[in-house]
Amino acid sequence: MINTKRVIKIGILTLIYLVGLIVDPFLKFSSLDNTKSYKTSKSNAIIDHLISIRILEDIHIIPYFLKSILSYVYALNKTQQFTNWYVFENQVSNNPDKLFMKFPKNNTNEEFEEYTYKQAHEIILRLSGYLTTDTIDCKPGQIIGLYYQNNPMFIFLWYALWQIGCIPAFLNYNIQGESLKHCITIGNIEKVFVDPRINQNFSYEGTLKNVQVINVNEDELLVTVLKNPNATMFFQKHELRTPKSIKDFDPALLIFTSGTTGLPKSAVISWRKASIGCALFGRIYHMEESGCNVFTAMPLYHSTAALLGICAVISQGGAFTIVSKFSASQFWKQVYFSKATHIQYVGEICRYLLNTPQQNTTYEREHDVKIAYGNGLRDTIWVDFKNRFNIPVIGEFYASTEAPFATTSIQFGNELGVGACKSYGPFVTLFLSLQQCLIRTDPEDPSVPYRNSNGFCEKTKANEPGELLMKIFFPKNPKTSFQGYLGNEKATESKILRDVFKKGDAYYRSGDLIKEDTESRWYFVDRLGDTFRWKSENCSTQEVENCIMTDPLFKKEDSYVVECCVVGLKIQGYEGRCGYAILQRNQDIKTNITELEILNGLLPRLNLSLPKYSMPLFVKFVDEIEHTNNHKIKKVGYRNENLPKGHNGTDVIYFLKNYKQYVELTPLEYEKIMNGETKL
Incomplete structure (x- = not known):
């Protein structure tokens, strides 16, 4: 029996595909060259209407999606060339002399190292030769850790591992101790490459059996291998890089995320997500345009920068600029001199930038940026951010590292769709x-x-x-x-x-x-649940709870604290939620030291075991932590705490001032936080 609805849907998609192939190349709105003066005139009223109902973006997306799916299925079933290595290799063949990557040469942020696709390809092949020597001995199928800051070597190691057939595992270089050891163990990581700039951070308790730690000597490697035209290039055999046993839902990458288990989890990034998913994302945000250059100051160990920045733009044959870390004072200077057309953000970055004094309008307003995309840009600052920094298009999306899909929104004006993380035309909306x-x-x-x-x-x-x-x-x-x-x-x-x-x-x-x-x-x-986001990082409440309750001070039978609850607490004027710990007193125990002394006695352990962004900035002692009938902690009330004195106006709440010591959160201290005199 013929499925009428399915036939109609196929017919609509086919029609949109054909219309898109004809119309899209001629649509002025889709060219990034014209977004600086995006508002159309009265003579373009029809185009304006189609934009407002989001039809044109459907036409821009659907034909590409259908064509890409067909190509991907063919690669998956016929050539076995569906992994990201072949995406990169195809761009090298088609656009060898196009710009691939930029990185600042020095602290002035005015000059950049530049690599074309061909140059990057040759470096990666030389590095592959080094990685397959007897000393390092990387082999297909091995999971290899990268404990690295943003720099070109991170990219070269990443793609060299893909070329060999290894699975890179991106380690958060802020973590150390038990959390770092846990990541290496659960990720089945056999080797770890450590960035010489941060090798002092790479510390863990005890030993790691059968794990090779490689402290990279970059200066030597650059001279003897990467930039040495006589160095041996290694070309992995196709059947070893992607054997027929590999499926497109198998791991392309491991990225470690905070979770409710108290320690990071190793999220599997599939080839399907890294290849076809990122390619579609790149199309949605117009990275196929000539001269596209995506700027990111976000860490590459996060999926936002690695997948939605690097993989997305490479899928479209564009370039990217990376910097080692985010700097609010240098951001627009870096963007300006890199000639970036796209910038990545998280909500916290946007707020930091808005809070900087307006000093050099040349960098802020005369850059080449056409699209800023990311997640967490609050609707309360959306328009101010867009207007102050002269950004024509905002692309807000929703995604998480492990999620099968993402949602996107691309907003051209200042009214419709402000704050939306999903906004499509009727056809894509129906499909999704x-x-x-x-x-x-x-x-x-x-x-x-x-x-x-x-x-x-x-x-x-x-x-x-x-x-x-x-x-x-x-x-x-x-x-x-x-x-x-x-x-x-x-x-x-x-x-x-x-x-x-x-x-x-x-x-x-x-x-x-x-x-x-x-x-x-x-x-x-x-x-929802037991995570909160602070300083652009996802934090596990249980990790903080475990850190507190396993302190020797609280493990004793006569401990002053018998239970702990940690939530994310919303602070006016700040993106995300910061750590807030509620500690239940043991009412049968009396002590001669104050609660403030107890907290500051706990502080050295917190500093040793937790990243700065996971620290509980606010703490309250209570006689009893509230529970539901099924014995779950009622976290909602704590997440909506009233500062500085709680809901009843009489609570004593403590505050980690300047991340140095806990003090009582008096109304005066709270006022200093609100007016910006004390920073969180």
């Missing part, structure tokens, strides 16, 4: 409705999905916050859609919700609250 949805949550505990009398979930109504779910198309084999966490089946399964709308179905749980307006745009509301 098959993959993504928002469901109602339990009013008393938003982390629990609401189920009706039939035991099934319900979709939200317009402007009602709900948890974002993404469909797993083969529930009996979920890794084909959601690859989860390497070596952690329990954590992987915890992200899968089953029997959602019918028996046997399965969806990936985002753990985030989203709401949808009447125009099908989505807006991020808040994070």
